[in-house]
Amino acid sequence: MITKEDRIFITGGSGFIGTNLIDLFVKKSYNFINLDKAEPIKKDQINYWIKGNIVNMADLESVFSKYHPTVVIHLAARTDTLSTDIKDYLENTQGSKNIIDIVKKYSCVRHLIMTSTQYVYKSLTIPFPSKDDEYIPHTTYGLSKKIMEEDTRHSNLQCAWTIVRPANVWGPWHMRYPNELWKVLDKGLYVHPIKQPAVRTYAYVKNLTHQIDGIINADLNIVNEQTYYLGDLPIDSRLWLEEWVKQLRESKLHYIPTWIMRGVATLGDVLGTLGIKFPMYSIRFNNMMEDWYDTTNKTIDLFGVRNENLSDNVKETIEWLKGEGASFFPYWKKKYGKN
Template structure:
């Protein structure tokens, strides 16, 4: 078994990854400034901040990991004025790269970026083609460039798409909660295809990338389930699981009005209104990535869409 350091192991994907890799018998340490969401793993928590090279160096020296999965980041979209608000995604990445550069015993590092290095309706021609829609996306672009320009160790950059499942937060926890309350409405006659990922499939994919033979792994992957899902089908499955009925649909015009109201409420200071123009655009726009490279590496995924929805709904019922 291997020693694996996970930065950001108290976050959404990190919480699931700590649990998954620990269940496989690996020795795992969670480097995070926040306590674990799953208190079962308090014993493997190393309190530290990626903005401190001293903290990172101390963790590496004491744990001596063979592999690293770097997930720690600021992931909200709230910063509108200064990209330095996302220093964790820039200076934090630079610190991780520099510390790992000085640890040649580490066999491979996975750096988590984001699909938001490109806006939702932009299909990049390659992994160096960027079109970020906001400051968060820009910070992730800078993080990728730091890895590519400064890392002298073996690494893979992954771009999680839209990942959902147990321990999730905004925006997909909001989606499930809204469906549960019967307040979610799909735009009528808009059924886009989406590259979304159930988090327990994502952790499986990360494991496969982490331990793949060098001649079989690429340097860049999107993380998503395959094939892509139909948003209407997904919403119906969630609604049936939570409410025993299919999801609601209404014409586009009233949703546009509600989204404009949400935009105005954001200006007034409400960080997370149920619907904004940004979210409405996401609802009606296809977001499909070519997942063939990841499928070739990982093969069949452990969970199908129906199983993922049921596991997530059951977790919500027990999450107090």
């Protein structure tokens, strides 16, 4: 249970998940600080920010020697999948190792939360790992997080530790979706192949931060050396997309026959070999068709969600796009008439 005496140290709190987590912690009057190399997106969170890089051990030593944290939530990471070179994910490997090493040095820490990803395991034949330390990493990013998990498991930490694997996270303060998927949906340009359901696990960010808060407030005997997928219960991805289109455009999602979409994807592959960018290609098409869901039921049984209603959560995100979020994105700023 978090008390007034606790001191929470967050790494990477200036990012998408961290911004929402800090909002929650402010409401709960927690004592915390955020170490991040980037300034917070929300200007009212600057007072909690310390500029620093987890790859630099001296930055961590400076904070720990002054602050003596009791709980550490490690969010800082490179999270894209653009590179195939593991050296490009140094924050995820060496940076995470530095977090483990500094926590081992300071006995004040009683609980360490290490943030991983669902990308540490992906199999088309066996959808779920048989145990927490079974890995089939997807992308180099997934490999970097596998390394982080293994370092955590084998570190002989004296404090309690918990690994969390966020699913497909969305919601307010996501800085990519407004310029990509949500804009395409709003313009009516998105089409979806007609076929069987593609089941996915989404994580509304405020449900995810609710679960992190539940973990740090739980009995350590329950959460120690445990791995939790963070997010909502799996659903047909079409339901998620349809809700967005309904609220953005007051219309229905456009569908086309699967064979047409597959043909367009093949055309995209050919154009790609010629150096011509095209919005549809086979990898993207296959991703649209695949089931990829996680065992979030274990997490939800223990820690619940803030709000399980998809419609409410989409509405809350759109309200953010109309309000605070609009100024960050020219398209939404113009649509909602923000100066």
